[in-house]
Amino acid sequence: MNDAVSKGLQHAETTKVVEVGRGVLPRSGQILNALLLQQASPGLLVADERTWQAAGAQVEQSLREAGAALVEPMVFPGTPTLYAAYEHAEQIRERLREQGAVGIAIGSGTLNDLVKLASGELERPYAVVGTAASMDGYTGFGAPMTRGGLKITMPCPAPTVVIFDLDVAAAAPAPMAASGYGDLSAKIPAGADWILADVTGVDPIDPLAWELVQGGVQEALSRPAELAAGVPEAYDGLCRGLVLSGLAMQVARGTRPASGAEHYFSHLWELDHVGAELDPPLSHGFKVAIGTLAMTAFYEKFLQRDVAGLDLDEVAARWPSWDEVADHIRATMSGPLVDKGLNETKEKYVDADGLRQRLGRLVDSWPQTSARLEGQLLSASELQRMLAEAGAPARPEDIGLTAQAVRETFPRAMYYRSRYTVLDVAREIGWFDSLVEEVFAPGGIWT
Known part of the structure; x- marks a missing residue:
């Protein structure tokens, strides 16, 4: 266990044991x-x-050798657990209740989330043995589920014990590590979003949570080709980076350290059933990879603008009323997303005076803030190359979308969550539409 993991465990809300390494399974x-x-x-x-x-079979044998009491395992067929649906969590919950058992998830994202939610609803601890470096939810609380036509994160505690054998992770299908790489790459623009939220006074940075995620993320992303080749040593940084991301969420008591606007693209595409017909269905990390690329490109254009020279009185004068914003949300979203967009956006909306104060903090600190953002971000072209080398999607077509579909997701992503991101800053300044247009202009990464 490295120092960062040990520090994270000291302050984590639920997780007490993390074992990551080669030969851990026995x-x-x-x-x-x-x-x-x-x-x-x-x-x-x-x-x-x-x-x-x-x-699973190795874990069962190891448990029996340790003298553990076990009930009949619950082994789903290959397909039903690939998509996180609440009814599967209910099935697991009832089995746990009937047997008076503690759940031990053997798997990656969906299986972990299902056992996490089922255990949480019974107020019981659980453990997870990871089988693929496919996402950062192993040590995170909350379980993303599809319920009632919406993709929502349902509250539940993180696992008490996390076991991650690097040899098992390296032997998993290559797209799973590529998915984890896409999810970890999201920490780059997500960190930039947190910097903006911190500077504007909306959401202060938690120093420990920031250190856990950002302290080693660029190093963890630095070996994409070796990762794609299945080199176990290359998995060490990726697996630890994903584990640390979840621990950071426990420390911060929220998902802010690990996700920003890039994740909203993925959630929206999941609700649109993008890639659901594939076998296996398109992973969360694959969709996040394209959302990350979209947001990195957006940041490039944003940083070319003159924030320090803003006329705040002019910006405040043209700021729309809440009723006007609500009308735009109704025209932009559809179905259950309309009410979600209204509720989420209302939380971060301020009047003209509040906007002047919020953006004033950004203007006053812009020389330092822009330097922080430039140090945090990678160029869109560099990130695109790294994603491709890791075997992750690097173009919209890689996940069955077009550049135009990505473009049309931008306004929906802005309204999807109450979390304050660069999309909100751009909207408040009045640059949102023109920046999106610049992102998709000829000569960019999408062409």
Whole structure:
């Protein structure tokens, strides 16, 4: 365990044990049995057919060798657990209730989220044995689920124990690591969004959470070609970066350290069922990769503008009323997203006087803030190259979209969440539409 993980665990809300390394799986029984003994409960292994083959059988054997009490494992067929739907969490919850068991997820994103939510609804701890470096949710709280036609993050505690064998991760299908790489790359523009929220006084940066995520993210992203080649050592940085991201969310008591506007593109495309017909369905990290690229390109154009020279009185004078903003949301969103957009955007809306104060902080600090943003961000072309080398999507067509579809997602992403991002700054200044147009002009990364 490295120093950053140890520091994260000292301040994490729920997670007490993290084991990341090569050859960890044979020791998993002893680690997990300590949790089962503490709870005086048997363990219920939850996997699908593929994750059972990858790690589940070995974990079961290790648990039995450790003398652990186990109930019959719950092994889903390959397809149903690939998409996070609340009804699957309900099935697991009822099995846990009937057996009086502690859940042990064997798998990656969806299986972890399902067991996390099922356990959380019963107010029971759980553990996860990761099988792929595919996302940052292993150590995170909350479970993204599709329920009632919306993609929402349902509240539930993070795992108590996380086990991550690098050899198992390296043996997983290559697209899974590429998905994790896409998810980790999101921390670059997400960090920039947090800098803006901090400077404007909307959402102050938590120093420890920032350090956990940003301290090693660029290094963790620095070996994309080796990652694609399945070199286990290259997985160490990626896996630890993903684990640290989840720990940072526990420290900050929120997802701000790990996600910004780039994630809203993914959520919206998931609700549009982009890639749902594929086998396996298009991963969260693949969609996040294109959202990350879109936001990095947007930041490039934003940083070319003269923020320091803004006439704040003029900006405030043309700032629309809430009723005008609400009308635009109704024209932009559809279905259940209309009410969501109204509720989320209302939280971050301020009147003209509030806007003058908010943007005034940005104008006054712009020389220092712009330097921080430039140090935080990668160029869109460099990020595009790295994503491609890792085997992650680097063009909209890689996830079945067009550049125009990405362009049309920008205003919906702006209204999707109450979290303050560069999209909000651009809208408040009055640059949003022109910046989006510049992002998709000939000669950019999309052409």
